[in-house]
Ligand SMILES: [Fe+2]
């Protein structure tokens with residue numbers, strides 16, 4: 832494989848990993864919402880902890896690929912990642928200290944968390960797909 836082909840194959844592999852991470856994050860978010868609705872604090876804490884970790888891993892991987900592909904809106908997208916990571920860290924703290932109501936938890940998960948993957952990531956996903964499909 833030539834060097835440009837190798838780079839392309841690597842980008843394709845990274846894009847595939849990001850897609851799998853999206854699916855895992857949405858599944859975890861659904862589980863956390865359901866634990867909050869059942870008022871199961873122990874499960875909720877464990878799931879939110881896992882969600883927070885997965886989000887951070889995904890953000891690092893996504894930003895890495897976007898940087899390699901010279902994505903124009905990278906700085907702005909990084910800002911949205913920082914903001915969401917902070918919101919999740921705060922939610923995790925509130926749940927750990929038993930200061931969050933189930934309604935508040937569901938509101939953050941069904942709002943800002945899911946919005947990132949359904950709305951804010953959408954132009955990013957389109958960009959990655961178009962770069963991968965080029966040539
Ligand atoms: Fe993403």
Ligand SMILES: [Fe+2]
Pocket residue numbers: 893908912947951952955
């Ligand atoms: Fe993102």
